[in-house]
Amino acid sequence: MEFIFNPAEDIVRHPADYMGAFGYEKDEYEMFHKEVIAMQGEEIVSLKKVLTGYYDITFAGGHVLHAISGCCITMQPV
Numbered sequence: 701m702e703f704i705f706n707p708a709e710d711i712v713r714h715p716a717d718y719m720g721a722f723g724y725e726k727d728e729y730e731m732f733h734k735e736v737i738a739m740q741g742e743e744i745v746s747l748k749k750v751l752t753g754y755y756d757i758t759f760a761g762g763h764v765l766h767a768i769s770g771c772c773i774t775m776q777p778v
Contacts (some may be wrong), residue, residue, distance in 0.1 A: 701742040705765075706774045712737060712759075734741065736765065744773065 711718045715737055716729060724732040739759060746758035754767045 701775050702778055703747060703757075704774050704776050705739050705742050705759070705768075705772060707736070707740055707772045711772075712740060714729055735763070739763065739765070747773070 715732060716726070718730065719726065719732045722732065722736055724736075742759050744757045745760050746756075748756040749758050750767055753770045755770060755773065756764060756766045757768050757773065758764050
């Protein structure tokens with residue numbers, strides 16, 4: 701089994717509406733897309749619990765996202 705970053709479809713379809721929840725300002729759309737949306741479907745190699753239901757996640761390439769809801773993390777068979 702592996703953990704996969706899988707943000708909700710609403711986040712992927714309408715990212716501008718959810719950027720604030722991830723700590724991005726409205727003028728940081730390109731950065732949000734590169735750092736969050738583009739990581740959809742990528743394997744998570746490290747999870748660190750930071751709050752109940754929220755995790756800092758690290759991807760194979762070393763990219764880190766902070767305080768990500770567990771709802772955005774799925775477990776899939778290898």
